[in-house]
Amino acid sequence: MRIWIAISIAGLLAACEPPRQQAAGPAPAPAEDVEIPAGPQPTHWTSDGNIGNGGGPVTEADLLAGAADPEKWLHYAGDYDSLRHSPVDDIHRGNVAQLQVVWAFPTGTRHQFEVSPTVYDGVMYVSSSDNRLFALDAVTGELFWRYDHPQPDDLRLCCGRVNRGVGISGDTVLMATLDAKLLAFHRLTGELLWETTLANYAHGFSATSMPMIVKDMAIIGIAGGEFGVRGFFDAYDVETGERRWRHYTVPAEGEPGVETWAGDSWKTGGAPAWTSGAYDVDRDILYWTTGNPAPDWNGDLRAGDNLYSNSLLAVDPDTGERLWHFQFTPHDVWDYDGNTHLFLTDVERGGETIPAILQPNRNGFFYILDRTDGTFLHATQYVEELNWATMGEDGRPIVNPLAKPAxxxxxxxxxxxLGGMNGAWAGAMNPDLGLVYVPSVEGCQLYQKGIVVFVQGQQFTGGSPITLDVDEGKAHGNVVAVDKNTGEVRWRYVDEHPMMAGALSTAGGLVFTGNQSGHALALDAETGEVLWRFRMGGGVRSQPVAYRVRGRSYVAIGSGNHTGFSRYAGGPTNLPEGGHLFVFALPE
Amino acid sequence: MSAVRRVPATALGLATLCALAACTPGEPPSPADALRADTVALTRGEQLFTGVCAGYCHGLSPGPRDAPYLFDCTWVHGDRDADLFRNIADGVPETPMIAFGGQLPEGDEDIWRLVAYIRSAGPENC
Structure with missing residues (x-):
């Protein structure tokens, strides 16, 4: 025992040493009294691996349990049902006003800080814009290891240099990158285990979402709907990086659905798969969503429904084969990506309990579908204003011809x-209350159609929105609480700016989120009343998480928005950029 | 690189007549000068800009963004018509702005229409 203690102390001391640095390229060994020549900056700082609380590798059982154990937050949405509901209940309506900062951490990057932190074994994994990845002590914020991904100068991005978090499985942490790669790191040392290229970024591909771990695979989808790419999502072996399957979201010649694209327009059809999905464990069905057909705002050359853009796809996770689909916005000409948050839950309708999948879609409708076969059950309007369509009885929108781009x-x-809701941020659901929480943009635009020209690697939009409500100061935001059974709106929290941060529901009866004025917020889950507010400074674009370590509960929220994007949506333009993570707890 | 590439035939004469006053002495007239008075050319320039350049890049509304807003008299990569033509035709190194030379349906004429539209849609005397 004494020897074990001695080794442990030595290990702990070693863990306190600064992380080792690895340069991006050859760097001369510095020596005292010698001028250090300018060279490549370090981009990788590893650890000796003596970190964490000895939890061992992340198992499939851990992943299946999801957020049930409050010491773990392993998925983007906490669990495979994608509810973003934490069992942390000791922070509640009665004491949330006492929350205080226990540590904070800067990312050193601009642009939107959209991370959903991953927490395991007392370590928090935080990715930032520009694909920096930090392993931090979840209790103290101490930096264990860090990786800064070297980016090309000519990335092809529509909407910011963002990343929404890392997946974890076994001893592997996985991050997708803006230059369309998937990287695997050892969770304890930070050493790069493997990397693979998803696609050629110069052709308009990028990857921003958290890889979703299903069985022994990392599922990752591609962005690039504004560049006329052919969308897809892939499954990779977590251990080796070998690709198991690829699911193209636009059918090729001879495949079912290609008839919904005029001529050869499928070749530049878009339908990106840029967000994470959900997984029905019992039925072994993986759900993934797709974005807009390309070009965005001129559909003249792609007549037809443009399958499988703006769709929910149910696939076999072992093969990637499509089981069924449901298309939310056929022949979209507004950029109403179907990539928003999915919720797997049972609903009560007509005296029956139905296994359902819910989605607050970017097009302003809240959908309730049967998740076994995609049957449309119901849709309601959750945004304040919606005039592009009315909803048909079969779930197909009836388009208002006046709303088409001109x-x-x-x-x-x-x-x-932007929506409505948007796939760049998450919603949440409180299963006890049966309420779905939807942060949303409330604003309207003019849509101007132009000439379509496809140049590979160049934006392929065919038109442009005119930010009418933003320019007139009308755009604002909501958090909408929607009844999961009926789709009816129970309450709205109204903010002066669009709500573009994710939401977290907790068993303490709270909804955590943030606004573009730079505040972290806690709302009463039953009423929407603001119970706690803390000024973090930057506009909030991150996905809050809650976790517990050694009996103490924490809430993590990041701040930091991109000024241009904030302006585009109707947020402030005077707040400085810069990502910063804040972790809150009750006083000890 | 030559300041003026291939020029629309109708543009040259009009440019000579209409645009001398706007020219810096010693510089050749800009083919965009004549197109600024040609409503058909300006409409096509607007449609090209809306469909190809605006979107999530240069935009139709003012405000900060990664690609420069082009209607506020601020010119990041040169303020002459020839500079705009060059930036569109050849791209801007180390930025996402790629070369559109040879990519637009009506070649350099479309680029000059874009230049004319960008110039005419912004404030006067930029």
Whole structure:
């Protein structure tokens, strides 16, 4: 025992040493009294691996349990049902006002800080814009290891240099990158285990979402809907990086659905798969979603429904084969990506309990579908204003012809191309209350159609929105609480700016989120009343998480938005950029 | 690189007549000068800009963004018509702005229409 203690103390001391640095390229060994020549900056700082609480590798059982154990937050949405509901209950309505900062950490990067931190074994894994990855002590914020991904100068991005978090399985942490790679790191040392290229970034591909771990695979989808890519999502062996399957979201010649694309327009059809999905463990069905057909705002050359853009896809996780689909916005000409948050839950309808999948879609409708076969059950309007369509009884929207893009547009179309909700942030659900929490943008636009020209690697939009409500100061935000059974709106928290941060529900009866004025917020889950507010400074674009270590509960929220994007949506333009993670707890 | 590439035939004469006052002495007239008075050319320039350049890049509304807003008299990579033509045709190194030379349906004429539209849609005397 004494020897074991001695070894442990030595190990602990070693863990306190600064992380080792690894340079991006050859760097001369510095020596005292010698001028150090300018060279490549370090981009990788590893650890000796003596970190964490000895939890061992992340198992499939851990992943299946999801957030049931509050010491773990392993998935983007906490669990495979994708509810973003934490069992942390000792922070509640009665004491949330006492939350205080226990540590904070800077990312050193600009642009939107959209991470959903991953927590395991007392370690928090935080990715930032520009694909920095930090392993931090979840209790103290001490930096264990760090990786800064070297980026090309000519990335092809529509909407910011963002990343929404890392997946974890076994001893492997996985991050997708803006230059369309998937990287695997050892969770304890930070050493790069393997990397693979998903696609050629110069052609308009990028990857921003958290890889989703299913069985022994990492599922990752591609972005690039504004560049006329052919969308896809892939499954990779977590251990080796070998690709198991690829699911193209636009059918090729001879495949079912290609008839929904005029001529050869499928070749540049878009339908990116840029967010994480959900997984029905009992039925072994993986759900993934797709974004807009390309070009975004001129559909003249792609007549037809443009399958499988803006769709929910149910696939066999072992093969990637499609089981069924449901298309939310056929022949989209507004950029109403179907990539928003999915919730797997049972609903009560007509005296029956139905296994359902719910989605607050970017097009402003809240959908309730049967998740066994995709049957449409119901849809309601969750945004304040919606005029681009009414909902047909079969779930197919009936388009308002006035809302289509025009060369000289004068019809104010709602919602804006950002939504409603947007796949760049998460919703949450409280299963006890049966409420789904939807942070949303409330604003309308004009849609101007232009000439379509495809140049590989160049944005392929065919038109442009005009930010009418933003320019007139009308755009604002909601957190909408929607009844999961009926789709009815129970309450709205209204903010002066669009709500573009993720939401977290907790068993303490709270909804954590943030606003573009730079505040972390805790709302009463039953009423929407603001119970706690803390000024973090930067606009909030991250996905809050809650966790517990050695009996103490924490809430982590990041701040930091991109000024241009904030302005585009109707947020402040005077707040400085810069990501910063804040971790809160009750006083000890 | 030559400041003026291939020029629309109709543009040259009009440019000579209409645009001398706007030229810096010693510089050749800009083919965009004549197109600024050509409503058909300006409409096509607007449609090209809306469909190819605006979107999530240069935009139709003011405000900060990664690609420069082009209607506020601020010119990041040169303020002459020839500079705009070059930036569109050849791209801007180390940025996502790629070369559109040879990529637009009507070649350099479309680029000059873009230049004319960008110039005419912004404030006067930029």
């Amino acid at each position: 060369e000289q547009p004068d019809y104010r179309v709602c919602p804006s191309n």
